[in-house]
Amino acid sequence: MLCYARFRDRLGSLTNGSGKLPDKIIEVRDVDFSRGNRTIFRNLNLTIERGQVTAIMGPSGTGKTTLLQLITRQLRPDRGQVLVDGVDIATLSQAQLYQLRQRFGVLFQNGALLTDMSVFENVAFPIREHTRLPDSLIRHVVLTKLHAVGLRGAADLMPSQLSGGMARRVALARAIAMDPDILLYDEPFVGLDPISMGVIVKLVGQLNDALDITSIVVSHDVHDVAAVADFSYVIADGDVAASGTPEELRNTSSELVKQFMHGLPDGPVGFHYDAPDYAEQLLGTRSDSR
Amino acid sequence: MFRDIYVTFHGFLQNFGAMCLFLARLVQYTPSVLIKRYSLVTYQVYNAGALSIVIIMVSGLFVGGVLGLQAYSNLERFNAEDTTGIFAGFALIKEIGPVITALLFAGRAGTSLASEIGLMKATDQLSAMEMMAVDPLRYVAVPRFLGGVISMPLLTAVFTTVGLLGAHLVAVELLGVDVGAYWQQLQSALDMEDVYEGIIKSVVFGIIASLMAVWEGYNSVPTAEGVGRATTRTVVITAIAVLVFDFMITAWIL
Numbered sequence A: 001m002l003c004y005a006r007f008r009d010r011l012g013s014l015t016n017g018s019g020k021l022p023d024k025i026i027e028v029r030d031v032d033f034s035r036g037n038r039t040i041f042r043n044l045n046l047t048i049e050r051g052q053v054t055a056i057m058g059p060s061g062t063g064k065t066t067l068l069q070l071i072t073r074q075l076r077p078d079r080g081q082v083l084v085d086g087v088d089i090a091t092l093s094q095a096q097l098y099q100l101r102q103r104f105g106v107l108f109q110n111g112a113l114l115t116d117m118s119v120f121e122n123v124a125f126p127i128r129e130h131t132r133l134p135d136s137l138i139r140h141v142v143l144t145k146l147h148a149v150g151l152r153g154a155a156d157l158m159p160s161q162l163s164g165g166m167a168r169r170v171a172l173a174r175a176i177a178m179d180p181d182i183l184l185y186d187e188p189f190v191g192l193d194p195i196s197m198g199v200i201v202k203l204v205g206q207l208n209d210a211l212d213i214t215s216i217v218v219s220h221d222v223h224d225v226a227a228v229a230d231f232s233y234v235i236a237d238g239d240v241a242a243s244g245t246p247e248e249l250r251n252t253s254s255e256l257v258k259q260f261m262h263g264l265p266d267g268p269v270g271f272h273y274d275a276p277d278y279a280e281q282l283l284g285t286r287s288d289s290r
Numbered sequence B: 001m002f003r004d005i006y007v008t009f010h011g012f013l014q015n016f017g018a019m020c021l022f023l024a025r026l027v028q029y030t031p032s033v034l035i036k037r038y039s040l041v042t043y044q045v046y047n048a049g050a051l052s053i054v055i056i057m058v059s060g061l062f063v064g065g066v067l068g069l070q071a072y073s074n075l076e077r078f079n080a081e082d083t084t085g086i087f088a089g090f091a092l093i094k095e096i097g098p099v100i101t102a103l104l105f106a107g108r109a110g111t112s113l114a115s116e117i118g119l120m121k122a123t124d125q126l127s128a129m130e131m132m133a134v135d136p137l138r139y140v141a142v143p144r145f146l147g148g149v150i151s152m153p154l155l156t157a158v159f160t161t162v163g164l165l166g167a168h169l170v171a172v173e174l175l176g177v178d179v180g181a182y183w184q185q186l187q188s189a190l191d192m193e194d195v196y197e198g199i200i201k202s203v204v205f206g207i208i209a210s211l212m213a214v215w216e217g218y219n220s221v222p223t224a225e226g227v228g229r230a231t232t233r234t235v236v237i238t239a240i241a242v243l244v245f246d247f248m249i250t251a252w253i254l
């Protein structure tokens, strides 16, 4: 029923207007962004193709989570635009933004389950907020989603009774509760055992194929991403350092990508957060050293 | 030094302005929340109000008792111990009831509201709501604010009533003031205006205490440390604001 409604919506949006939707569902154009005086992105450009699984990779702290926040307008870029279906999201009113966000499903890095509700209510929350479905139907949808992540048996637990990996799977069930068009996964594979990880990897692929969803997967685990991604971006130093299919990236000649893909400690990517010279700081010869 | 004062003052004004805007938005959303999400509001009345009743009643009993003792021991010197009821009653209804209830409320309910909201922020729950197209201001902030605003006058009434009983216990049962004199004197001396003063104060303090708790939680730094600081600030700022407003309201009414 829910699926049907969304299918009809989608048909509607396909047939009105110019007829065909652009292949680029999300486009990030010339974006600058800084937090305080730390520049995170400088002139960032990337596009996400409709119906594909796109991976965003990069070392810790390069701004992958920040990029997701820019795409969903939790943050606004200092310069440049983020387009979703060709519309600059900075121009949307709050009501329009909320309408757009109903098309997004977001899996937060730490799950972000609502702590005062049971697992069942967490998954039911977006459905209750945005539809007027009867309880029996909501129950049906919620149990289906929980079953997909293998946690139908945990429906009555509270979030505090879940392990980290279980919480993330519940969060995934909640993210797909409204059958979104675009799924954003922030580090979906961290802290999962190999079996659940296999399940999630398979689920990401299935959702994408079966429901024609566009997925963006943020991860630093190159091998897991390679299993699901159609296309990857590697972000480093505020810009796209490399892009391509997983095979292309594996066979790349770029030093930086090689270092990242093969996990080498030495190379162009600095392991350290920006810092004054180590020796100088230890010897206390710099006036601003602590 | 003048520069420091200027910067501090400027920051204070900015903060104050932002808080007024926040209050305006809370009030703006109040009607729709009351209609569409009244169950959240009732739950928050329970959470902030009903759960504070025990501490309010115990404190009320002892504060009333102390007032009875003090009033009696002073009035006795002028052979006016029959007016103990007036003394204790006026103090409770006009000043001590609203003020102490507000301070206790800040300590019991205010801190828990601020830390709850701060924790929701620190664990991305507020962002998650925004991403599910649910406005956390309407879902989290307004119901908690309203819960506090509704609870405070009720709690004040409970505190004052129990306080009068406490004073009665000490003065009448313990020290032997005539029971008829105690209540009769109070009743004839007390005007409706005095009761209104207490009610006005309790409503104003309710708005202050709830606003501070929700504001501090909502704007806390989203870390464990930030949440801790927000809870402390809630109590400190509420206490100061309540005492300042108490003075201003009293001065305005008299």
Ligand SMILES: Nc1ncnc2c1ncn2[C@@H]1O[C@H](COP(=O)(O)OP(=O)(O)OP(=O)(O)O)[C@@H](O)[C@H]1O
Pocket: A035, A036, A040, A058, A059, A060, A061, A062, A063, A064, A065, A066, A067, A109, A220
């Ligand atoms: N709220 C914040 N205020 C200031 N700086 C922040 C904030 N959040 C993140 N940062 C900074 O922004 C940079 C990018 O953070 P982000 O969370 O996007 O990294 P990430 O790529 O997701 O890292 P990870 O893989 O570890 O999750 C980091 O260097 C961090 O120091």
Ligand SMILES: [Mg+2]
Pocket: A064, A065, A066, A109, A186
């Ligand atoms: Mg991250």
